[in-house]
Amino acid sequence: MILALVEQAGGSPDRLSLEMLALVRRLAEVAGAAGGPVHAVLFGDEARTAAAGLAAHGVATASVVEHERLDDYAPEAWAASLLQLMAARSPTIVVAAGSERGNEVMAHVAARAGLPLAANCTDVRPGDRLGITRQRWAGSLLEDAWLDGPAWLVTVAPHAVATEETVAAGATTIERFTPALSENDLRVRVDGRVEADPDRVSLTDARVVVGGGRGVGGAEGFADLEELARLLGGAVGVSRAVTSAGWRPHAEQIGQTGLRIAPDLYIACGISGAIQHIVGCKAAKQILAINTDPEAPIMEKATYAVIGDLRDIVPAISAEIRRTRGA
Numbered sequence: 001m002i003l004a005l006v007e008q009a010g011g012s013p014d015r016l017s018l019e020m021l022a023l024v025r026r027l028a029e030v031a032g033a034a035g036g037p038v039h040a041v042l043f044g045d046e047a048r049t050a051a052a053g054l055a056a057h058g059v060a061t062a063s064v065v066e067h068e069r070l071d072d073y074a075p076e077a078w079a080a081s082l083l084q085l086m087a088a089r090s091p092t093i094v095v096a097a098g099s100e101r102g103n104e105v106m107a108h109v110a111a112r113a114g115l116p117l118a119a120n121c122t123d124v125r126p127g128d129r130l131g132i133t134r135q136r137w138a139g140s141l142l143e144d145a146w147l148d149g150p151a152w153l154v155t156v157a158p159h160a161v162a163t164e165e166t167v168a169a170g171a172t173t174i175e176r177f178t179p180a181l182s183e184n185d186l187r188v189r190v191d192g193r194v195e196a197d198p199d200r201v202s203l204t205d206a207r208v209v210v211g212g213g214r215g216v217g218g219a220e221g222f223a224d225l226e227e228l229a230r231l232l233g234g235a236v237g238v239s240r241a242v243t244s245a246g247w248r249p250h251a252e253q254i255g256q257t258g259l260r261i262a263p264d265l266y267i268a269c270g271i272s273g274a275i276q277h278i279v280g281c282k283a284a285k286q287i288l289a290i291n292t293d294p295e296a297p298i299m300e301k302a303t304y305a306v307i308g309d310l311r312d313i314v315p316a317i318s319a320e321i322r323r324t325r326g327a
């Protein structure tokens, strides 16, 4: 049996969790102890709503964790709950998304249970041991390894597996699970949150990202990129050269030490395409590079390229979009 930690917000499963379930479904089809039914575990308000939609992602049964002290994310309490579910259900494999929460909770589970954990996997091959392929160096290197132990813990690398939805054979059976939690399990709790600007499209969810690099020339140069992103319903992202110069906040940085994005289209403006940047945008379905240098490394990754000055090209694209929309 496979136990899958599914993250959700507002009654909808998180995209990374759905990617994780696509990998889990492949595992579930394997014969033997490693395969078998998928049991999901969900936390938080509206977890029941999110669980109800999981049948199309191969989930047979789901435990919705409810506890009076678990009103928000608490990594050790989530780990304690998972461990108690594992004791009750004896899964062979426990899987989570390689999100910040997924990796944090699974690290606690591994440490407490003394079980092997492989984070950021792109493939898993069950047998007597669990063969895995995992990302290293922010995805610039893939490593094959195996896990040996009575149960295997795995997190799935973000955007390494495409989400899959099929017609569900039946509904997911949902049950309530109330863990026994101690004060120790609640040492780390969320105290408050600062909401991002609700009108802004989140970089990690955006279908179109307009990226700006050193070639933008300064903070004021981003007005044209903002305009293009707004017209395309997308978000602005940047290279580290830009955050290092203080032109834009680190929250917008794409790359090894920034965010991983997976838009349908990444428009890279004045970005050379250093490997540390590429690891953050390589899951983009298409890349349009706008650069004065036809030899820039980004050209090797680009689906399309415009060789020229972004200060002319970006406003020209925006003007054309406005013209075709009659605005």
Ligand SMILES: Cc1cc2nc3c(=O)[nH]c(=O)nc-3n(C[C@H](O)[C@H](O)[C@H](O)COP(=O)(O)OP(=O)(O)OC[C@H]3O[C@@H](n4cnc5c(N)ncnc54)[C@H](O)[C@@H]3O)c2cc1C
Binding pocket: 212, 213, 214, 215, 216, 238, 239, 240, 241, 242, 253, 254, 255, 256, 257, 258, 259, 269, 270, 271, 272, 273, 274, 275, 276, 277, 280, 290, 291, 292, 293, 296, 308, 309, 310, 311
């Ligand atoms: C440990 C480590 C971690 C790192 N993490 C990250 C990371 O997370 N993200 C990241 O981005 N980088 C990261 N870096 C830095 C990375 O190596 C590069 O230095 C950085 O990505 C370069 O940013 P850039 O492409 O904007 O600038 P540059 O490399 O300077 O490229 C600027 C580009 O703009 C073009 N250009 C100039 N003027 C114009 C114009 N008017 N119109 C069009 N094109 C123009 C130039 O031809 C050039 O290709 C990291 C480095 C290290 C060592």
